[in-house]
Amino acid sequence: MKGKVFVIGLGLIGGSLAMAVRHAHPEAVIVGIDLSEKNIQLSRLLGIIDDSVSSLEAGACDADLILLAVPVNETVQILAKLAELDLKRDVLISDAGSTKDKVVKAAGPLIDKGVAFIGGHPMAGSHKSGAGAAKLHLFENAFYLLTPDETVEEGKIEQLKEWLIGTRANFLVVTPSTHDRLTGVISHFPHIVASGLVKQAETYSKENELISRLAAGGFRDITRIASSSPEMWRDILLHNRDVLLVLMNDWLKEMENVKELVENEDSEEILRFFKDAKTFRDDLPTHAKGAIPAFYDLYIDVPDYAGVISEITGYLAQEGISLTNIRIIETREEIYGVLVISFQTDVDRIKASECISRHTEYETILA
Ligand SMILES: NC(=O)c1ccc[n+]([C@@H]2O[C@H](COP(=O)([O-])OP(=O)(O)OC[C@H]3O[C@@H](n4cnc5c(N)ncnc54)[C@H](O)[C@@H]3O)[C@@H](O)[C@H]2O)c1
Numbered sequence: 493m494k495g496k497v498f499v500i501g502l503g504l505i506g507g508s509l510a511m512a513v514r515h516a517h518p519e520a521v522i523v524g525i526d527l528s529e530k531n532i533q534l535s536r537l538l539g540i541i542d543d544s545v546s547s548l549e550a551g552a553c554d555a556d557l558i559l560l561a562v563p564v565n566e567t568v569q570i571l572a573k574l575a576e577l578d579l580k581r582d583v584l585i586s587d588a589g590s591t592k593d594k595v596v597k598a599a600g601p602l603i604d605k606g607v608a609f610i611g612g613h614p615m616a617g618s619h620k621s622g623a624g625a626a627k628l629h630l631f632e633n634a635f636y637l638l639t640p641d642e643t644v645e646e647g648k649i650e651q652l653k654e655w656l657i658g659t660r661a662n663f664l665v666v667t668p669s670t671h672d673r674l675t676g677v678i679s680h681f682p683h684i685v686a687s688g689l690v691k692q693a694e695t696y697s698k699e700n701e702l703i704s705r706l707a708a709g710g711f712r713d714i715t716r717i718a719s720s721s722p723e724m725w726r727d728i729l730l731h732n733r734d735v736l737l738v739l740m741n742d743w744l745k746e747m748e749n750v751k752e753l754v755e756n757e758d759s760e761e762i763l764r765f766f767k768d769a770k771t772f773r774d775d776l777p778t779h780a781k782g783a784i785p786a787f788y789d790l791y792i793d794v795p796d797y798a799g800v801i802s803e804i805t806g807y808l809a810q811e812g813i814s815l816t817n818i819r820i821i822e823t824r825e826e827i828y829g830v831l832v833i834s835f836q837t838d839v840d841r842i843k844a845s846e847c848i849s850r851h852t853e854y855e856t857i858l859a
């Protein structure tokens with residue numbers, strides 16, 4: 493498609509969306525705005541945008557597509573400002589915010605003016621922020637929830653999907669309130685728990701500094717998302733307050749229940765608690781990227797020597813196998829344990845496993 497795309501917020505999500513739009517529509521002109529000069533500079537350097545503007549008006553008035561990718565409280569304020577501008581008659585506006593009820597309500601004045609606003613939420617992301625973390629393939633196979641107002645014509649929804657086709661995401665239309673309830677359960681509330689676990693560890697680390705050094709494997713896995721942008725999560729909690737308050741009460745009941753089982757040393761019910769959770773978790777679709785991301789992880793049992801990471805990545809590079817992430821699980825203090833390399837596809841993971849087995853004697857596990 494041709495036209496001018498205006499991206500407001502050139503961070504992880506705005507940058508990734510712009511990359512996907514550029515990939516599918518090379519003739520489109522992409523213009524961006526951000527409060528952070530660093531993110532603007534980085535977006536230019538990485539070719540995410542063609543140009544930047546210093547006011548909403550300069551970017552929005554002749555845009556064909558406007559994408560908002562700022563924290564949700566900012567989204568609300570920017571939508572109000574956009575409603576005061578003289579926009580193109582056929583402009584399409586969407587956002588990428590993690591909440592939808594308040595955002596869609598804030599688009600009311602625009603919708604009343606006849607502007608097509610379609611709430612959007614790509615259900616993939618990262619704990620990293622900023623344009624430097626943006627990736628073309630961030631949303632591949634992920635669900636992309638859309639919450640169009642009933643006044644929006646079907647053709648406009650198709651048009652938005654066409655603009656966003658480069659994300660290679662799976663679009664799904666839901667109502668704003670359904671969206672907020674679903675994401676409350678599988679995204680927003682888990683973030684509160686992750687941060688709560690980190691805060692608990694911080695408290696105990698005052699008692700014994702070994703806590704921080706021992707926080708490996710499981711703790712790091714379950715708390716990765718606690719490293720996400722605090723501003724973004726503050727806004728999400730304020731927006732999805734009602735849903736989250738209910739979930740918090742349910743959680744307290746669940747914890748009370750576990751507490752009682754432990755107090756009573758009820759071995760059978762404790763086992764059932766873990767078995768039920770494992771069954772549901774194991775049955776989650778893992779090979780489609782969703783709110784629970786798909787991991788094509790390869791575990792490699794490596795010896796403890798300084799150049800081991802470059803040795804392994806060197807073999808993979810020789811065979812042109814690209815990886816998406818690499819980390820060490822320190823099973824023993826200050827000793828390398830298991831190297832975990834993530835791949836975009838299962839095919840890459842299998843190729844990598846075969847490659848490592850050809851070059852080394854290290855045990856590899858596809859898990
Ligand atoms: N991070 C994720 O995993 C994820 C996933 C899906 C959706 N989202 C949603 O996407 C949106 C953006 O999140 P992100 O992860 O890209 O955050 P980010 O911090 O990487 O980027 C946000 C950008 O918006 C800019 N910004 C803030 N206020 C602005 C304003 N008034 N005008 C112009 N720029 C402004 C910031 O400077 C920053 O560069 C949020 O609404 C978030 O809820 C995030």
Ligand SMILES: O=C(O)C(=O)C[C@]1(C(=O)O)C=C[C@@H](O)C=C1
Binds near residue numbers: 678679782
């Ligand atoms: O993978 C992560 O780091 C994320 O937190 C991504 C995640 C999520 O909770 O799943 C975070 C917020 C978004 O609105 C959508 C996706």
